[in-house]
Amino acid sequence: MSLTTDLSQTAAPSSGKASRKHGRPAGPPTEAQAPRRRTRQRRERIFQWLFLVPAVVYMALFFGYPVVKNVVMSFQDYTTATFFTGEAPWVGLANYVTVLSSSLFSTSLLNTALFTIGSILGQFVIGLALAIFFQRKFPLNGILRSLLLLPWLLPLIVSSAVWRWILDKDSGALNRFLGDLGVINTGVPWLTSTSLALIAVVGVNIWIGIPFNLTILYGGLQEIPDELYEAGSLDGATGWKAFRHITWPMLRPVVSVVLVLGVVYTLKVLDIILGLTNGGPANSTQTIATQSYDLSFHEFKFGEGAALGNVLVIISLVFAVLYLRASRRAVDE
Amino acid sequence: MKSAQRTTRRPLALAVAALVGLPLALSACGTSTAASSSEAVTEISVMDYYNNEPDKSFIGDALTKCGTQAGVTIKRETVPGKSLISKVLQQSSSKTLPDVLMLDNPDLQQIAATGALAPLSDFKISTDNFAEGVLSAGTYKDKVYGLAPTVNTIALFYNKDILDKAGVTPPTTWDELKAAAAKLTAGEQYGLAFNANPTYEGTWQFLPVMWSNGGDEKKIDTKETEQALQLWTDLVKSGSVSSSALNWTQADVKDQFMAGKAAMMVNGPWQIPALDKQPTLQYGVVKIPVREAGQTSVAPLGGEVWTVPQTGNKARQAKAAEVIACLNSDENQMSMAKVRNTIPSKTTLAEKFAAENPKLATFTELIKTARARTGELGADWPAQATKIYTAIQTALTGNASPADALKQAQGQ
Known part of the structure; x- marks a missing residue:
């Protein structure tokens, strides 16, 4: 907006200057x-x-x-044949009606909500705690912090394969560990019990999301001037009080950005779930993203897959708008 | 400020128009002209998903040999199995399909239905002597579009040492299977391993018990299918099969068997090279048990079919057909089946093959009566296969009884 204003203002005088070069009399x-x-x-x-x-x-x-x-x-009946013939008859809202009225939709929607809320909550709390922890100066701080980035650097398909093995009921590392500690007697079916699978998948996703939260929040914490803490400590604000009255208010703009981006990233998570459980057992980890993928690429119902994908896009869009508003407010502040 | 706003709004509107317009313009230019030439064909393109050794070389050698026979060189592309279908769809919309295309057999009817494939009868390729299941997998609307030189199926592998020690003989009926599996379950060892994961693989492993008992994929809420699902449920509930089966792949099942953590497993002949790498493992293969003695064990047909896509170039299509006919010659079927641990698809070769390859004898026997997954439903198979694995998962997790699980899934 400001660019055009500036240009239109400078346009008039510069044209006068240029005309002089051409040897025209000034006037x-x-x-x-x-x-x-x-x-x-x-x-x-x-x-x-x-x-x-x-x-x-x-x-x-x-x-x-x-x-x-x-x-x-x-809005089309888009099938495998469409790719060859190019014909995709219009069906209006039929695809939307089919996917929204399917008995699986409510399950997927609930799972998507639980998955997103659980992941974001865990990632954010642990990420923030770690970020504050790394604020202190101690040996190996830098090395430890970069090691924590590892989950972010691993290809998701690799992480999910490793976690699938760790969480295996009979020979998984986690159950072995818990068994040796005497916490459990029989293997816990982390990925094959309908009540535990979603929790396990959320846990893995938290592990993957911590580096992102840690990095951004750590950056935000670095921005808070030390003087504030010094001044605060003179007034008796240390520890929890300093966090409550200095860190948190100063960090708020960064927090809103982290949360909203986190929600948008988490809503569309696909590979982790496919790698860990394929949406099972009995659809207990089926989300809108995995169901849409299934419809398009396994059942070849591309129209229905696209319709469900758009539902997800709309949900994400709501959070994207929230993000834009939050970041605008951050700039204003 | 007001004037500035007005000047910015118009470019914005234009940008939006461009954003919407450009994609539409782009989608219009997706068509290209099909090459039509009458000059001699010296090279044909081939696409398949044998991207891992040793299959990659075995298939490559056979293709090269057949290419030489037909007087063409082979330009081959191997893609990962998971991306083959998306690649085929992409190529069929840009009209760049290869001259010879390999497809997994349950996908054939789906692709044939799009019109992208040429019927093999156009090229006078013989379909004599092929097993019935093989032809039904390759057929769409009464025309054969694809032929598989070699095929596979699944059966029951058992660990000879473990069974001998426990004094158990390989089971032939469901009751025997349940008793044997229970007896063989001890400590960290399960009696049986199969996979019941929420993918088509889970459906595939369930088909032998469902079909052998007279169940049918068209309508799954029947007594026959319910009995089959009850068997799977009983085996997991009683602890003879680990509930991890809900998340295992066939490769995981093989790992359990090789590690001695499962005394028996449901799996296919493609695992034999891996099993043979462990010489201490003594195993045998029998048909998957049936409910009552006297029932026929019906196995699902697996394997890949070779097709001639509609590329619009008759000369190249003819050469492609020659190569496919050559791949399916008796001699090539025998040699490829032997090295790849698969079964020749011609029943006339069965006896000789079984005699020469005793390890594959059970599978060879099963292929004669094996059934194609798409035989009845064609392009509707994926939807029904999804219902079947959904019902299996619902029943095995205890969310519903087998009967209710099947009813729910059928109604979905």
Whole structure:
């Protein structure tokens, strides 16, 4: 917005300067200069556009096209045959009706909510605790902090394969460990019990999400000036009080960004669940994301898959808008 | 400020228009012209999913040999199994399908239904002597679109040492299976391992008991299928099968068996090379038990079929058909089946093959009566297969009785 204002303001004087170079006598603008000014303005407008073109093309190709295609697809009877023949009859809202009225939808929606809330809560609390812990100066601080990034660096399919083995009922490392400690007598079916599987999957996702939360929150904590704590300690604000009245208010903008981004990332988690349980046992870890994937790529019902995908996009969009508002407020502050 | 707002709004509107317009323009230019040429064909392209050794080389060698016979060189591409179908769909929309395409047999009808494949009768390829199940897997609307040189199925593997020590003979009926599995379960060792995971693999392993008892995929809430699911449920409930079966893959099942943690397992011949790497492991293979003596053990047919896509180039299609016919020659079926631990798909070769490869004799016997998953339902199979594994999971977790689980799933 400010860019265009500035340009329109500078446009008038500069045109006067340029006309002098052409050997015209200086003086008040004549009638002949008016069209010149207009072409100059138009040229500037074109340049402004040229600068925009790469971004617009990129957005259209990699964001616009998939989104538009997905929306269009969700109103079509899009099958494997469509790929060859190009024919996809319009079915209106039929796909949406099918997926939203399926008995699995409420299960998936509830699981998605539980999965997201559980993951975000765990990731954030542990991430914040670790971030505050690493604020202190102690030997090996840097090395430990970089080691904590590991879960983030591992390919998700690798992490899920390793966790699948750790959580195995009969020979998994976790059950062996708990058994040796004498906590349990028989193997706990972490991934094969309908009541435990979602908890186990959330646990793994928390493990994966901690580095992200830790890094961003640690960065936020570094931004808080030490003077505030010094001044606070003079007034008797130390420990919990310092956290409550200095750290938390100063960290709030970062917190809202971390939480909203976390929600958007968690809503669409697919590979971890597919790698750990495939949505089982008995759909107890089925989320909207995994169900949509299943519909499209296993049952070849691309229209229904797209419809369910769009439901997820809309949910994410709500949080994206919240994020934009939160970050705008952060800038204002 | 007001004027500035007005000037920015118009570019914004234009940008939005571009964002919406460009994708539409893009989707319009997805078509390309099919090459039509009458010059001599010297090279044909092949796509398959044998991307791991040793299968990669075995198939590669057979293709090269058949290519030489047909006077063409083979340009082969191997893709991971999981991405084959998405690749095929991509290529069929951009009209860049290969000249020879391999498909997993339950996917054939799905792809044939799109019109992307040419019927093999167009090229006069003989379909004589093939096992009935193999042909029904390759057939869509009465025309054969794909042929499998070699096929596979699943049976019951048992650990000879463990069974001998416990004085148990390999079971042939469900009652015997339950008794044997219970007797063989002790400490960290389970009597039996199978997989019942929420994917098509879980359905595949359940099909032998369902089909042998007369169950049918068209309608799963029947007495026959219920009895079969009751068997699976009993085995898990009694602890003879670990409840981890709900999350195992067939590879996990093999690992359990090799580690001595399962005395018997349901698995296929492709595990034989791995099993043979452990010389201390003495194993035998029998048919999967049936409910009552006298019932026929019906196994599901596995394996890959080779097809000729509609590329629009008749000369290349003809060469592609020649290569497929060559892959299916008696000689090639025998040699490929031997090295790959699979079964020749022609029943006329069964006797000779079983005699030469005693380890595969049980599987060879099963192929004669094996049934194709898509034989009845064709392109509707994926939806029904999903219902079957959903019912299995519901029953095995105890969320519902087998009868209710099947009823719920059928109604979904």
